[in-house]
Amino acid sequence: MLRQTTQTVQVSFPQIYLACHTRHSRKRSTEHGLSSRDSAILAHLDRWTPIAPARLATHLGIAPSTLSEALKRLAALGFVSTPAQAGRARRRESVVLTETGAAAISDTSVLETPRLEAALSSASQRDLKAISIGISTLANACRLLSEHAKSSRGTPR
Secondary structure, eight states: OHHHHHHHHHHHHHHHHHHHBOOOOOOTTSTTOOOHHHHHHHHTOOSSSOBOHHHHHHHHTOOHHHHHHHHHHHHHTTSEEOSSSTTOOOTTSOBEEOHHHHHHHHHHOSBOHHHHHHHHTTSOHHHHHHHHHHHHHHHHHHHHHHHHHHHHTTOOO
8 A cells, every 4th residue: 555655646746746836936026025035935834833943944955044034024024923922033933834924825836826726626525625634644744754864864954
């Protein structure tokens, strides 16, 4: 079953990406005012699970000070917040994606929302739930694998 599921994901993911991927330029002059770096940062955040900026900076391969400045800007725009003190994003405080940030990601995702919704619209409610659970479970397993691999090498990410 593991091999079959692996092959299904390997075949399915590129098909999803090809069908729903859109090429768009992300400039500060866009509706959300996001640069490519801003979008990359937001894409690595979650609405409910905070992440430490130091870990995010390491993962993204950018200096903590660079990330700190970007998080200050994103917090000022309302895209990120800290669970303890909303609106303040510093290197040592964990950050989460806000509802506004989630909307911006939806609008700037590499998987174009209208295309993805068109593809999903033919699925039944039962299938939509199964897709949501399945993709979330896979993403969570990948996140845990990545965290484990980084911690076993002594590099927190």
